[in-house]
Amino acid sequence: MGKRIEIKQSALLIYTLHRLRRSSIHFIMIITNKTIQMKLLIFLLSIVGAFFSTSCAVAQSHIDSIQTKPGYMKSVNETQSQFNFYMRSVRGDSTRAVRVLQIQNAYKAALKELEASQALSQEDRVTRIKTLMADRNRKLTALLARDQFEKIIPATERSPSSQQ
Incomplete structure (x- = not known):
């Protein structure tokens, strides 16, 4: 009975290592793919951020049309x-x-x-x-x-x- 448990445990260990190896390879592929996607996402966000920051900087230099005049209130x-x-x-x-x-x-x-x-x-x-x-x-x-x-x-x- 003791040998059976050892065999089951070792088989389970081998199976787990095999799954871990397969999943780590799969994980590395996902990370590599996500890295490319992340770099593209960061690049696009920086372009969009630069576009909106210039228009916001100009808009903030003038009194906003919604804001009331300081002396009015x-x-x-x-x-x-x-x-x-x-x-x-x-x-x-x-x-x-x-x-x-x-x-x-x-x-x-x-x-x-x-x-x-x-x-x-x-x-x-x-x-x-x-x-x-x-x-x-x-x-x-x-x-x-x-x-x-x-x-x-x-x-x-x-x-x-x-x-x-």
Whole structure:
């Protein structure tokens, strides 16, 4: 019985070695074939990569058409935060908040115009600023209650005579 097991084991070992030899030859043939295929694949990928990298480099140098302009989102967020502040100040009345936002934006635009104007003297500039403040305050007092007006407009801008 012991000899039979040894014979079976040796036969199994010989069979395994024979299969291994055949499979290793087959494996070497596959590797050689795959090496050629791999070299061809790497060559083609490098050509495709070079083609797409040049067009991507040019495309990345300009502002993408999908991307928003840098200052646009800042102004939208700023306007939204101003609107939210005015909504809280007028206790949730959206029409009043929109009207306050329009009045304030018109006032700020007029102030920027005055600052940009080089033809005016300092005294003329101060009188026009006081006139702009008085006009804005008149519009806002007609629109808002006293506590709402005080919440929105700083104390230094409530009466134009206090501004020097």
